[in-house]
Amino acid sequence: MTSEKGNKLARVIPEESLNNKLADEPKLDSTSQKRIGDQLRAMYDELMQQPVPDRFKDLLDQLDKKEQEKPR
Amino acid sequence: MTPEPDLRDALLAAVPSLRAFAISLSGQVDRADDLVQDTLLRALSNLHRFERGTNLNAWLFTILRNLFHSEYRKRRREVEDPDGSYAGRLKVQPEQGSRLDFEDFRSALAKLPPDQREALLLVGASGFSYEEAAHICGCAVGTIKSRVNRARFRLASLLNVDDVDDLGPDSMTRAALQNSI
Known part of the structure; x- marks a missing residue:
């Protein structure tokens, strides 16, 4: 890649050109991408499997009751 | 407006994914749970704005994400994490x-x-x-x-x-x- 071009890029990048801009960004090979993705999902799954704290159940139950008492 | 039982269940069902997102985003379980709670409260008081038939999770994530960022802007100095203390705080090893x-x-x-x-x-x-x-x-x-x-x-x-x-x-x-x- 030569460095002659590129110094006078428009300062405002129109939205639609961002997709093209992606092509200029370094991109991971699919193997690395998969590894990152697998690790991310594994970490996330662990969080998802945590039991829901009671406070959220209580919160929704309480609001249920409160709303029912309100005359509307 | 009374949240219908199925809506209540739908909100409750969304909690694990909201928590996972909030914890991963903020790096703090306590703060994440506060974010989720605020999200639920805001969702309940804005239920009339939710378009039935659209993606409830996406709507909830939008609320949570906006709450996180408005708080983030307020506490920017505290939240920036040059020494990786985010990771240090993030101790979630449930199993x-x-x-x-x-x-x-x-x-x-x-x-x-x-x-x-x-x-x-x-x-x-x-x-x-x-x-x-x-x-x-x-x-x-x-x-x-x-x-x-x-x-x-x-x-x-x-x-x-x-x-x-x-x-x-x-x-x-x-x-x-x-x-x-």
């Missing part, structure tokens, strides 16, 4: 005996700029499409794609994913051995 060690991954995730972290979490973990993620973040699809791409690239270099020696069962075993010493 003892889990053989997977996510510490490296978490600390790498913490080093990403928030907008990249958020985009990666939405697309790579929460299961949203690029279009949905763009809607949630209020930006263009191309912006999300670019952020996700940068996030992956940055993570790969932080985790040395390109280095084949560091990968696979060997590194897992090594990590396990190191931990057991």
